[in-house]
Amino acid sequence: MVKSKAVEIEQAILGTIILDNKLNYKLDDLNENMFMNSTCIEIFKIMKELRKENIIIDVATVKSKIDEKSLAIKMSSLTSVITWGQTFGIDGYIKILKENLARRSINQNCQRLLEGINFGENIDTCIYKFENNIRKILDKDTYENDDVHSIAEKVLDFLESKKDVGFKFGISLLDSTIGGLFKGELTTIAAKSGVGKTALALQIMLNSAKQGKKTLFISREMTSEQVFMRNICKITGVSTRNMKSKEISESDWKLIVNAIGDLRENNLIYINDKIDTISAIRKRIRQIKPDLLIVDYVQLLTSQKSMEKREREVATFSRELKSMTLDFDIPIIQLSQLNDEMKDFRPYGDRPMRDSKAIYHDSNNVVYIHQLKGSDYEEAVKDIGESEELVRESEYRGIKIVDLIVAKCRDGQTRHKHFCYYGDRLHFQELNY
The missing domain is CATH 3.40.50.300 (P-loop containing nucleotide triphosphate hydrolases)
Known part of the structure; x- marks a missing residue:
């Protein structure tokens, strides 16, 4: 993904939550490693801190925390984040952020696999470690469709299907x-x-x-x-x-x-x-x-x-x-x-x-x-x-x-x-x- 586009997605997620405090629960679905832009990382950490303290997340509270911590974040940067905020598409953007993190993690593990093989480590052992790490990466985001409605749909599909299982x-x-x-x-x-x-x-x-x-x-x-x-x-x-x-x-x-x-x-x-x-x-x-x-x-x-x-x-x-x-x-x-x-x-x-x-x-x-x-x-x-x-x-x-x-x-x-x-x-x- 083009770097500028990735930054826009990060800004859009944070800006959307700042504009609509009702969406602050979405922060629980995110972590610092998902962000690449340093300014977005600092703003995200502030927003997580505000949520933990049960303080409303808006422009004023975020700006107040920036000043309190004496962070080198210009008002123009915060304004840019808010500009990209919108009231739709946040779930899709969060999904993209997670996929980008998974891609980076998988890429790192591929490099470790190649390094291990090149340095003469046992091939089966290298693959074993690689598979375990990949499974951990993919297992981090296995919570989609875990609500009772989705599960009930799957059970009904199973019971109605004539296919042998x-x-x-x-x-x-x-x-x-x-x-x-x-x-x-x-x-x-x-x-x-x-x-x-x-x-x-x-x-x-x-x-x-x-x-x-x-x-x-x-x-x-x-x-x-x-x-x-x-x-x-x-x-x-x-x-x-x-x-x-x-x-x-x-x-x-x-x-x-x-x-x-x-x-x-x-x-x-x-x-x-x-x-x-x-x-x-x-x-x-x-x-x-x-x-x-x-x-x-x-x-x-x-x-x-x-x-x-x-x-x-x-x-x-x-x-x-x-x-x-x-x-x-x-x-x-x-x-x-x-x-x-x-x-x-x-x-x-x-x-x-x-x-x-x-x-x-x-x-x-x-x-x-x-x-x-x-x-x-x-x-x-x-x-x-x-x-x-x-x-x-x-x-x-x-x-x-x-x-x-x-x-x-x-x-x-x-x-x-x-x-x-x-x-x-x-x-x-x-x-x-």
């Missing part, structure tokens, strides 16, 4: 309790090691693909090839063990080739085993624009800042992922390990989360996978109406009874249900009883 987990317990996967929501799936949290996440990912939704799967526990073979196993029933050892029959080959062909044709699944930082996740989201992000698992991410306490580090990861649901307007599933504090007891609340309880508190929904033991196991066998001998025999074949527990749902109740977990198929099947 979410999609299904594809697992009836989760869909009936949580409602589905919705933008802006963080869901945590937590279990002890080897109980099937990755398998459940992959099942949700394949169900999402069937609905035409694109998923980015971040794996810090397995290679992308291993994760992909698990997908093939879930689709075909050919075990990953057989694929790894290449003990594949001709009929299995056909199933595998067909499954790979379908996945390649749809091209809705992205698996990345190299990304390990929050900034790198953000970068990949911007590149492929997924409908769903799955992180396996949160405790294996790498911090870009040195932190003394592990709890604080993991809490930061979880809060950043929650922020991403809002920043990118997508649902996110984070997988988490449970600690050994609960032993074989049914997990509940935030106590079982490994490293940080913030994982539980940041989440909109929390799903625990619980391998049944003791009285829980006996109760489940009775519930499903099978003999314990038959259930034990199934376990030898890799079929276990587990509970999926919706331990937290901000929009609904908490529930649990018995499932069969087919280890060879990496598949959860809800039991009807």
